[in-house]
Amino acid sequence: MTGQMLRLGISRCLLGESVRFDGGHKHDHFLTDVLGRYVEWVPVCPEVEAGLGTPREAMRLVGDPDRPQLITVKSGMDHTEAVERVSANRLQNLKRLSLSGYVFKKDSPSCGIERVRLYNQSGMPSRQGVGIFARAFMNQFPLIPVEEEGRLCDPDLRENFIERVFSYRRYQELLVKSPSRQSVVQFHTMHKYLLLSHSHPHYEALGRLVGQAHRYHPKELAMKYGELFMKALAVKATVRKHVNVLQHIVGFFKTRLTAQEKRELLGVIDDYHRGLTPLIAPLTLIRHYVTLFDVSYIHAQVYLNPHPKELMLRNHV
Ligand code: SF4
Numbered sequence: 182m183t184g185q186m187l188r189l190g191i192s193r194c195l196l197g198e199s200v201r202f203d204g205g206h207k208h209d210h211f212l213t214d215v216l217g218r219y220v221e222w223v224p225v226c227p228e229v230e231a232g233l234g235t236p237r238e239a240m241r242l243v244g245d246p247d248r249p250q251l252i253t254v255k256s257g258m259d260h261t262e263a264v265e266r267v268s269a270n271r272l273q274n275l276k277r278l279s280l281s282g283y284v285f286k287k288d289s290p291s292c293g294i295e296r297v298r299l300y301n302q303s304g305m306p307s308r309q310g311v312g313i314f315a316r317a318f319m320n321q322f323p324l325i326p327v328e329e330e331g332r333l334c335d336p337d338l339r340e341n342f343i344e345r346v347f348s349y350r351r352y353q354e355l356l357v358k359s360p361s362r363q364s365v366v367q368f369h370t371m372h373k374y375l376l377l378s379h380s381h382p383h384y385e386a387l388g389r390l391v392g393q394a395h396r397y398h399p400k401e402l403a404m405k406y407g408e409l410f411m412k413a414l415a416v417k418a419t420v421r422k423h424v425n426v427l428q429h430i431v432g433f434f435k436t437r438l439t440a441q442e443k444r445e446l447l448g449v450i451d452d453y454h455r456g457l458t459p460l461i462a463p464l465t466l467i468r469h470y471v472t473l474f475d476v477s478y479i480h481a482q483v484y485l486n487p488h489p490k491e492l493m494l495r496n497h498v
Pocket residue numbers: 192193194195200201202225226227228229286289291292
């Protein structure tokens with residue numbers, strides 16, 4: 182897997198393919214033109230794969246929130262079984278592809294991951310639905326990061342998703358190499374500051390887990406670690422948490438800075454804290470000092486380079 186391109190599943194209509202019920206698409210240019218440079222997309226359209234054709238009658242979710250039916254809006258035809266059958270087959274195929282994430286089309290009765298319109302028997306909608314294929318996917322692959330294209334317009338949610346995708350990929354690489362207890366501990370060490378920027382309680386729980394590594398078989402340890410690791414990264418990073426991490430890192434080399442350098446660096450961190458400058462500003466300065474002073478422990482921290490800089494995910498205020 183090492184060196185292989187990152188592989189992500191995607192609702193086919195987001196790539197600009199005309200597979201929607203109305204014969205159209207929902208091309209998302211960030212996904213194809215920007216993120217697409219770093220990932221190999223695996224497109225899936227469960228409705229077309231179920232043989233429903235394009236264009237086709239619009240459908241909606243009806244009934245029980247935990248096991249809704251997929252019903253055509255005008256003629257009332259029930260396509261639940263067809264889409265469920267295709268979903269089960271497709272998941273078997275996706276299992277072999279080692280996906281590192283999935284981008285779903287929001288609001289779709291097949292692909293939406295949350296808040297999809299669900300109608301009760303009297304035709305009243307609520308926002309409790311989950312698309313039939315999306316639900317099956319999330320049940321089958323609970324650790325794989327998933328997101329909807331609409332939420333990716335929010336810079337914080339976008340960074341969080343992409344950070345989780347790249348982190349999950351590193352975790353997959355750890356698993357592929359038959360992890361030892363030591364490699365799990367090393368993995369934890371290099372993710373220390375990334376974890377702290379998301380969740381201190383999860384970071385501590387992971388620390389306790391690796392502290393008791395000898396109690397587990399290496400594979401069991403890696404599985405337990407991965408579950409908690411992905412939960413930690415799903416907790417939103419905040420400015421306050423980033424500031425805390427930056428100050429910790431500065432502690433490794435601040436005695437080697439001149440008074441003016443220290444003032445300048447703390448000033449940039451403070452500007453970031455007050456929303457005057459993006460995270461990339463203090464980070465660039467810190468990376469410079471980490472290299473200059475050869476602070477190897479920090480150099481190895483994923484936090485400094487969690488995803489390709491060309492994605493410019495830390496460049497917003
Ligand atoms: S939302 Fe899903 S089912 Fe609907 S057109 Fe897009 S890929 Fe197909």
